[in-house]
Amino acid sequence: MSTSHHRPEPESYASMRARALEALLVEKGIISTDSIDAVVQAYEEDIGPRNGAKVVARAWVDPEYKARLLADGRAALMELGLASGQGAELKVVENTPDTHNLIVCTLCSCYPSGILGLPPKWYKDFAYRSRAVIEPRSVLHEFGTALPEDVEVRVWDSTAELRYMVLPERPDGTEGLSEDELVELVSRDSMIGVVKLAAPARGAA
């Protein structure tokens, strides 16, 4: 669908072949169109960090929700029909001008997959798992995140029972944005805490 439209493009052979396969499987009663729709929707929405981004945007626009989120992450997720993954508790840690939070799992790769989807490959690497604790500032620097000396860096080590998510600071210049627009700004890495969110480019939002 995002193919360039400099001239009307005929349907590709692959597209027709895929349609034929689907039609045959449906005609034979092996699968239904609806079940394919549901699967596509689940993988489009639940595999990545979009649910986490929704939680962050809600907390930015609704101070009472934010208070509940920081007090009891699991219950606040439930309000939005979400879960942190594998039945674990969730603690949401808030970035402020004085404090920057970073999450890691030093033992394996525990991660709030229910809201952030799959962990990036580097999250599971031994280098990140060990260095995030020993020298978090150097790690942050490698992600392009330079913090002033007086900002405290807190590192949170996840376990099977307790997962963490960073609530990033709302970037300047986003006062006029709607909740849906804010969701688009929140990156996965900002919720792990390796980056801060930049203000949207002027005129882009």
Place this chain on the structure above:
Amino acid sequence: MTADAAKAADAATPGDAAKAAVEAARAANARTVNPEVAEMQGPEAPPRKNGELVFDSLWEGRTFGMAVTLSDKGLYPWRDFRSSLIEVISRCDEAGDIQTPYYERFLAALENLAVDRGLVSVDELDALTAQYAAKRAAQDAARAAADAEEAARAAADTQEAEAAHSNG
């Protein structure tokens, strides 16, 4: 109602009932993403952007959805699909093919597996694809003919107008 159930009902406070209702609603909302699918690594892993899957056209998403749905329904374990995909990718690599996009390979892997499991035959797939292609071609031809007719009519109108002008 059993004695145990009656006891449980007595013990439940309104708060517990509300909690249970929330849990039930959450379970109903929770869609299942198979971690085996979601955590594929290596050359067979689907393309992503900011952790999200990327489908460049509709058929790519449908094809992904078909492969996962068939596995969810127990027609094959996901590892069999994965093997089929790895096989297609290896064959492309061996042939020096770096052109065929990921989801075309994915579709070929799905087709091979579906045929292998007797879900569809290559013949019926070929026949239906050819039927779709013929229908497309006929539509394109009809559109081209309509465009040509339109152009001819426009040209005739112009000629008529010019003739009327020179006569008048």
